[in-house]
Structure formats: C-alpha cells, structure tokens
Amino acid sequence: MPKVTFLGAAGTVTGSKYLVEAEGKRLLVDCGLFQGLKELRLRNWNPLPEKPASFDWCVLTHAHLDHTGYLPRLVRDGFHGPIYADAATIELCNILLPDSAHLQEEDAARAARHKYSKHKTPLPLYSREDVAPVLKALSEIPRSAPFTISPQFTVRPHDAGHILGSASLELTITENGKKVVVLFSGDIGRYDQPILKNPEPPPACDVLLCESTYGDREHPAASAEDALAEVVNRVVKRGGQIVIPAFAVGRTQTIMYIIRKLEDANRIPHLPVYVDSPMAISVTDLYLRHHEDHDLAYTADEKNGNPLDAYTVHYMRTVDDSKKINDVRSPAIIISASGMATGGRVLHHLARLAPDRKNAILLVGFQAEGTRGRALEEGAKILRIHGEDVPVGAEVVNLRQFSAHAGKSELLRWLGGIPSPPRQTYLTHGEPQASAALKAAIETQFHWPVALPQYLQTVDLSAPK
Ligand SMILES: [Zn+2]
Known part of the structure; x- marks a missing residue:
C-alpha cells in the first residue's frame, strides 16, 4: 500500500x-x-x-x-x-x-x-x-x-x-x-x-x-500600501529610521514594489532605501526575469521601467558596505535578512536601532515561535543579540498585510x-x-x-x- x-x-x-x-x-x-x-x-x-x-x-x-x-x-x-x-x-x-x-x-x-x-x-x-x-x-x-x-x-x-x-x-x-x-x-x-x-x-x-x-x-483588511505609508510618514516626522527584517525572497521585492508605488504617488518622501543583503540583487533579478509567474498589473508596470527599484536604492553587497549604514543619521529604510531576525545582518541593525524610540521595526512576515521576530511581535522589551541584552525602545509594527x-x-x-x-x-x-x-x-x-x-x-x- x-x-x-x-x-x-x-x-x-x-x-x-x-x-x-x-x-x-x-x-x-x-x-x-x-x-x-x-x-x-x-x-x-x-x-x-x-x-x-x-x-x-x-x-x-x-x-x-x-x-x-x-x-x-x-x-x-x-x-x-x-x-x-x-x-x-x-x-x-x-x-x-x-x-x-x-x-x-x-x-x-x-x-x-x-x-x-x-x-x-x-x-x-x-x-x-x-x-x-x-x-x-x-x-x-x-x-x-x-x-x-x-x-x-x-x-x-x-x-x-x-x-x-x-x-x-x-x-x-x-x-x-x-x-x-x-x-x-x-x-x-x-x-x-x-x-x-x-x-x-x-x-x-x-x-x-x-x-x-x-x-x-485573518490578515488585516487595510491595504499594504496604506499601512506602509502611514508608518513611513510617522517615523520620518520624528526623524527616525525604519528597519525591516525581511527574507531576500519575496518580501524584499514586494516591499520595494510598494515603496516605489508610494513614491510615484508622492505619498511618502523619497528616502534612501538600503537593501542590506548580498542575495537581494540576484533574487530581484530572478523576479524580473521569470515572467511566467508575473500577474497582469506587474506586467503593465514593467513598461515604465523596473518596478522593483525605489528612487534612491543602495544595494549593500559586502560587510564593509553594510557597516557604512551605521553612519547614516537621517531617516532611511533598511531592509535586511533574516526575516524572523534569527541571524544575518539584520541583527547588527537591530542591536543599533532597537533601543531608540525614534526608530521603528517593521515585521512583514510570519514569525515562528522561539524567534526574535516572534519576541518582538509579542512585545519583548529586551532582545538577546550576539550574547548581549539589547533594550527595545523602538516602535514595533507588525504589517501582516505583507504576509x-x-x-x-x-x-x-x-x-x-x-x-x-x-x-x-x-x-x-x-x-x-x-x-x-x-x-x-x-x-x-x-x-x-x-x-x-x-x-x-x-x-x-x-x-x-
Ligand atoms: Zn514558503
């Protein structure tokens, strides 16, 4: 049998x-x-x-x-x-x-x-x-x-x-x-x-x-575009930065697509967007090439250039590139893996940005039990990163729309x-x-x-x- x-x-x-x-x-x-x-x-x-x-x-x-x-x-x-x-x-x-x-x-x-x-x-x-x-x-x-x-x-x-x-x-x-x-x-x-x-x-x-x-x-009924625009404008107003733990595959491309849409519609300022993941360029390139999976709206957007690039985007390939983000003081969006903050470069950004109330941490995917992402989602005030306790003062926003x-x-x-x-x-x-x-x-x-x-x-x- x-x-x-x-x-x-x-x-x-x-x-x-x-x-x-x-x-x-x-x-x-x-x-x-x-x-x-x-x-x-x-x-x-x-x-x-x-x-x-x-x-x-x-x-x-x-x-x-x-x-x-x-x-x-x-x-x-x-x-x-x-x-x-x-x-x-x-x-x-x-x-x-x-x-x-x-x-x-x-x-x-x-x-x-x-x-x-x-x-x-x-x-x-x-x-x-x-x-x-x-x-x-x-x-x-x-x-x-x-x-x-x-x-x-x-x-x-x-x-x-x-x-x-x-x-x-x-x-x-x-x-x-x-x-x-x-x-x-x-x-x-x-x-x-x-x-x-x-x-x-x-x-x-x-x-x-x-x-x-x-x-x-259920995922929230409000649109992902509205939800993201709201957070971005709120954080920019108080001079903070936004860190988004995101998997290089899928979430990063969706976020970039929506940032671009919001910029085109003048709904958010043209902020520098740092994609701090050596994989992001290659994965984004795959998303651009595999037309067999694209829906009709995306295919139409392609006529106006690359729909997966924000106006001011920086792809940080090397560790030295990644460290340069530490010197950025003005409002910016940092997208970095891993998506549940279990490892990867995002941990360095979280350690640096989580303590300050001006900043925001955006969760955009499923956060499994036992991960730092889940702890943040559940309101943890301390994150253990690289063997040290990091206080969480930043606003934590869970954008389930991006799931x-x-x-x-x-x-x-x-x-x-x-x-x-x-x-x-x-x-x-x-x-x-x-x-x-x-x-x-x-x-x-x-x-x-x-x-x-x-x-x-x-x-x-x-x-x-
Ligand atoms: Zn999956």
Missing part, C-alpha cells in the same frame, strides 16, 4: 519533509530545516528515522529554507538521487542554500568566539562544501505540466502564488495498477497581491496535505476551489492552534474528514476496502 510519513511540518510550521512510499520506492517531498524553538532546531541534528541513502528521489514545492534547507545534510548523509524542482526554484536554491551554509558557519564561529555554546568547538549543521553536490543534483521539471519520475510517481505542479516558482504538487501514485492522487499544497500564497499571480485552484485528489500556517488568523501566506479565509477560498472533496485531508505546516482552527472551519464549511498528523506518523494512502 502507498503511504506517507510526516518527517516534519507536523504540529509546527517548519521542517517540511514528507516521505512517500510505493512499490518499495521512496520519494521525499520537500526537505526543509526546522527553525524557531530550540527543541525543533535540535531535530535537524537527529538522524532521520530512515536512511537518506534509501530515498530514490526528492521533489520540491518551493525554495524557502523550511522546505529545502535540510538538503545539504540529506545529501551529506547519503542521499544521491535527483532533486526535482522548476526552473525558478532551482535558481533560488542556487542563491539560498550557499547562504544558508554560510549563516550556519558564521553562527558556529560566533558561538565559538563568544563561548556561548555548550560545545567546545561548535560545528555548523552543514558547510558550503556540502552544498555543491546538492546544486548538482537539482533537476528541472516543467512549471505546470505533468512529469513522470518513475512508474510509481508522476508529479504535476500548480502555481501556488506564494513566492517565485512556488507550486502545489499533484502526485499520482501508481501501485499494482491502482492509482492514488495526493495533493501537497506547498505554501499557499495570497490573492490579489503585487507581482505574483493568484494561487491556482487545486485539482481533484484522493488525499490532500494542506498547510495551515494562518489557519486561525506571503494565505490567511484563514484565503485558505478556505483555495480549498473551496477543489472540484470534488478529498477522501482524507491532513493539515500540516501550522502551529497546533492554527491547524485545529482550520480543521474546525473545514469540517463546518465542507464536511470533509480532516486529521492532524503527528511528527513521524505514517499513514496509509490507499482507499479503504
């Missing part, structure tokens, strides 16, 4: 990894890092319950690290099959995975220097050398047509509208002549958002694995587009209260059987006799 084992994103939003088995063959869908709470991050260090060498193939829904960031470890631990993904996802992985390794190495080195690790010589989870074989193993599949992996598995991506290249994967499993269709939602994006298309309606399936990140919450994830009613809208009810639905990629709330909503609205899988649980995918 075909089956799936939840190796991650069960009861939590990170570590997406689903092991599908049929006729003795093994396909891993996504290979994400656990992030956030320490007890979750420690799972990255435990060997998988099944040997990676026994997996035949891997296929990716999108490039975010909570869906791909474990690949270097998987390959180092023995996986040697192809890793299938669409063209944009492969290009993004070529940028994100080396950066992830770099951050792991930096964290280990800093922990060693400041002696805030229990270990005598803290090691990174993986290094940059571990990434090269992963990049070699990436193999392109079509953006939206069926692709046969083996006699057991055929996969068809559907645009999920979440980040460039993001897809829901329709997996047709054939075992002993019988077919089962399993749909992996991946991360579902937003409707009517800048740059990317709306999520495609899901195809019919027997079994559905659906994310539930915002299963218990790349569908809110509760958007998830229900997406689910409602399915042509026929799935026989079984499993909710993944959500904190327990979010998954539980979405489960209740699906049961009330659609009357489908819904289950919340446990970490490492295996379930039978075949139809009941």
Whole structure:
C-alpha cells in the first residue's frame, strides 16, 4: 500500500519533509530545516528515522529554507538521487542554500568566539562544501505540466502564488495498477497581491496535505500600501529610521514594489532605501526575469521601467558596505535578512536601532515561535543579540498585510476551489492552534474528514476496502 510519513511540518510550521512510499520506492517531498524553538532546531541534528541513502528521489514545492534547507545534510548523509524542482526554484536554491551554509558557519564561529555554546568547538549543521553536490543534483521539471519520475510517481505542479516558482504538487501514485492522487499544497500564497499571480485552484485528489500556517488568523483588511505609508510618514516626522527584517525572497521585492508605488504617488518622501543583503540583487533579478509567474498589473508596470527599484536604492553587497549604514543619521529604510531576525545582518541593525524610540521595526512576515521576530511581535522589551541584552525602545509594527501566506479565509477560498472533496485531508505546516482552527472551519464549511498528523506518523494512502 502507498503511504506517507510526516518527517516534519507536523504540529509546527517548519521542517517540511514528507516521505512517500510505493512499490518499495521512496520519494521525499520537500526537505526543509526546522527553525524557531530550540527543541525543533535540535531535530535537524537527529538522524532521520530512515536512511537518506534509501530515498530514490526528492521533489520540491518551493525554495524557502523550511522546505529545502535540510538538503545539504540529506545529501551529506547519503542521499544521491535527483532533486526535482522548476526552473525558478532551482535558481533560488542556487542563491539560498550557499547562504544558508554560510549563516550556519558564521553562527558556529560566533558561538565559538563568544563561548556561548555548550560545545567546545561548535560545528555548523552543514558547510558550503556540502552544498555543491546538492546544486548538482537539482533537476528541472516543467512549471505546470505533468512529469513522470518513475512508474510509481508522476508529479504535476500548480502555481501556488506564494513566492517565485512556488507550486502545489499533484502526485499520482501508481501501485499494482491502482492509482492514488495526493495533493501537497506547498505554501499557499495570497490573492490579489503585487507581482505574483493568484494561487491556482487545486485539482481533484484522493488525499490532500494542506498547510495551515494562518489557519486561525485573518490578515488585516487595510491595504499594504496604506499601512506602509502611514508608518513611513510617522517615523520620518520624528526623524527616525525604519528597519525591516525581511527574507531576500519575496518580501524584499514586494516591499520595494510598494515603496516605489508610494513614491510615484508622492505619498511618502523619497528616502534612501538600503537593501542590506548580498542575495537581494540576484533574487530581484530572478523576479524580473521569470515572467511566467508575473500577474497582469506587474506586467503593465514593467513598461515604465523596473518596478522593483525605489528612487534612491543602495544595494549593500559586502560587510564593509553594510557597516557604512551605521553612519547614516537621517531617516532611511533598511531592509535586511533574516526575516524572523534569527541571524544575518539584520541583527547588527537591530542591536543599533532597537533601543531608540525614534526608530521603528517593521515585521512583514510570519514569525515562528522561539524567534526574535516572534519576541518582538509579542512585545519583548529586551532582545538577546550576539550574547548581549539589547533594550527595545523602538516602535514595533507588525504589517501582516505583507504576509506571503494565505490567511484563514484565503485558505478556505483555495480549498473551496477543489472540484470534488478529498477522501482524507491532513493539515500540516501550522502551529497546533492554527491547524485545529482550520480543521474546525473545514469540517463546518465542507464536511470533509480532516486529521492532524503527528511528527513521524505514517499513514496509509490507499482507499479503504
Ligand atoms: Zn514558503
């Protein structure tokens, strides 16, 4: 019987990894890092319950690290099959995975220097050398047509509208002549958002694995443009600076697009915008090039030049460039990774700018439990950064409008587009209260059987006799 084992994103939003088995063959869908709470991050260090060498193939829904960031470890631990993904996802992985390794190495080195690790010589989870074989193993599949992996598995991506290249994967499993269709939602994006298309309606399936990140919450109805204009003008008035922890992929481009729109409409002053992330130029370039994912409004904007550049934008590539931002005294916007303030250059800006009440910290994406971003969201007055306590005096603003994830009613809208009810639905990629709330909503609205899988649980995918 075909089956799936939840190796991650069960009861939590990170570590997406689903092991599908049929006729003795093994396909891993996504290979994400656990992030956030320490007890979750420690799972990255435990060997998988099944040997990676026994997996035949891997296929990716999108490039975010909570869906791909474990690949270097998987390959180092023995996986040697192809890793299938669409063209944009492969290009993004070529940028994100080396950066992830770099951050792991930096964290280990800093922990060693400041002696805030229990270990005598803290090691990174993986290094940059571990990434090269992963990049070699990436193999392109079509953006939206069926692709046969083996006699057991055929996969068809559907645009999920979440980040460039993001897809829901329709997996047709054939075992002993019988077919089962399993749909992996991946991360579902937003409707009517800048740059990317709306999520495609899901195809019919027997079994559905659906994310539930915002299963218990709606995004604010106010527009992202209005919300950003308000904060920018308020902070400029008091002479402060704005720091935005943002992932290089997606959020940075959306923020730049909206800043540009607000500048064009003279709704905010033309401030210097510092994009302090060596990845941002390359990722923005990918966003410009992959027309297949663009919506119509963006395509129209392109006629008036690059819609992803503010008037006065500075891309800070090197560490020395980054340090120059320390000398800026006038109002400015600093966009820097990581998006949950778990690492990266944004920590230096937070350490410098968080104490002053004039400044503002803008949160623009999901903040997982255990991250500094979540602590800020919950009103923390002290942030622990590089082994020191930093007081938080700055205004903290959570702009949920910028989320790349569908809110509760958007998830229900997406689910409602399915042509026929799935026989079984499993909710993944959500904190327990979010998954539980979405489960209740699906049961009330659609009357489908819904289950919340446990970490490492295996379930039978075949139809009941
Ligand atoms: Zn994602």
